[in-house]
Amino acid sequence: MLIVMHHGATAAQIRAVEEAVEAMGLKAQPIPGSERTAIGVLGNQGFIDDATIRELPGVREVIHVSKPYKLVSRDFHPAPTVVEAGGVLVGEGLPPVIMAGPCSIESEAQMLASARLVKAAGAQILRGGAFKPRTGPHTFQGLGLEGLRYLRLAGDETGMPVVTEVMRIGQLEDVCRYADILQIGARNMQNFDLLKEVGKTSHPVLLKRGMSATIEEFLSAAEYILAEGNERVILCERGIRTFERATRNTLDLSVAALVRELSHLPIIVDPSHATGKRSLVPVMSRAALVAGAHGLMIEVHPEPEKALCDGAQSLNGEGFGELMEDLRGLMKYLGY
Ligand code: PEP
Ligand code: MN
Numbered sequence: 001m002l003i004v005m006h007h008g009a010t011a012a013q014i015r016a017v018e019e020a021v022e023a024m025g026l027k028a029q030p031i032p033g034s035e036r037t038a039i040g041v042l043g044n045q046g047f048i049d050d051a052t053i054r055e056l057p058g059v060r061e062v063i064h065v066s067k068p069y070k071l072v073s074r075d076f077h078p079a080p081t082v083v084e085a086g087g088v089l090v091g092e093g094l095p096p097v098i099m100a101g102p103c104s105i106e107s108e109a110q111m112l113a114s115a116r117l118v119k120a121a122g123a124q125i126l127r128g129g130a131f132k133p134r135t136g137p138h139t140f141q142g143l144g145l146e147g148l149r150y151l152r153l154a155g156d157e158t159g160m161p162v163v164t165e166v167m168r169i170g171q172l173e174d175v176c177r178y179a180d181i182l183q184i185g186a187r188n189m190q191n192f193d194l195l196k197e198v199g200k201t202s203h204p205v206l207l208k209r210g211m212s213a214t215i216e217e218f219l220s221a222a223e224y225i226l227a228e229g230n231e232r233v234i235l236c237e238r239g240i241r242t243f244e245r246a247t248r249n250t251l252d253l254s255v256a257a258l259v260r261e262l263s264h265l266p267i268i269v270d271p272s273h274a275t276g277k278r279s280l281v282p283v284m285s286r287a288a289l290v291a292g293a294h295g296l297m298i299e300v301h302p303e304p305e306k307a308l309c310d311g312a313q314s315l316n317g318e319g320f321g322e323l324m325e326d327l328r329g330l331m332k333y334l335g336y
Helices: 011-023 108-121 145-158 169-178 192-199 215-227 254-262 271-275 278-290 317-333
Strands: 002-005 027-031 038-042 059-063 083-085 088-090 097-101 125-127 162-165 181-184 205-208 233-237 267-269 295-299
Touching (some): 011 027, 088 097, 097 108, 108 145, 125 145, 192 215, 267 278, 271 295, 278 317
Antiparallel strands (some): 002 038, 083 088
16 A cells, blocks of 8 residues: 655654554555655555545545565656666666676686676676576585685676675575675575565665466565565576577566666666577567666676586677677667
């Protein structure tokens, strides 16, 4: 429920409404706006009888928000959120942010080479997986803690913040120590315990859409993080599973546009996992920016043919350099 106060409502009237909400055993969250103050009501299981609230002085209207996500919604938070991630700003009105790097951290030399080439091409944030959620147990599972060290080293050497996936709560302390941004992978989007724990940290979170998650489920997953007090969430569309097998996943670009209507959180697109094909990454990167994405996450490997994971969708240094050149032209055209 959202209680909208009159333009001239006094601080005492606002406080009285908050007290009335709290007396009902619910949580009141003031949402100051340039026009008028609203008070978000959290904690209800079902419909709330608003009769007493409506009668209070200064109350203009009471809106029942039936969405399972509230803190994430534009209803509760109309202004767009800009997330500061390791010194880089991601969000509405800012030039799209490019995160790039290998799928997995394979060695110190591979990570440093990757960092240098993505930096030289103009990426702002370095990615690399140390804990890998692989489909089968016999494939490379990531270097773990050793990988985190190489990632940090490469980020520091090239002056880029780093993002890496945390797969379970037991890894969180180490990942927080080495990374600037915590990635929650598609397979863990509904690992609610993990979401709650990352919500208790002060690290920005890159939340990837689950392979079969609806937009409502996606935004509800983000709600778990915000509900714990961490509002620094960047959403990431990375393709969903459909009947189509010609591409690895189906890039649901309409969500980039729709999420901007429904939520104040920034959303980026990962065209690498969405398509699974190197040849499609440049065109879908451009399409994502045209659709309004606030950034991209792109897999880049110095030698994709030798990559231990996701080589077929990884660009090499030259390919990524060309793409960045193209994107700069597009951003200029889009007015950034
Ligand atoms: C990744 O970014 O390396 C990854 C595993 O992505 P996703 O969770 O989207 O599959
Ligand atoms: Mn990958």
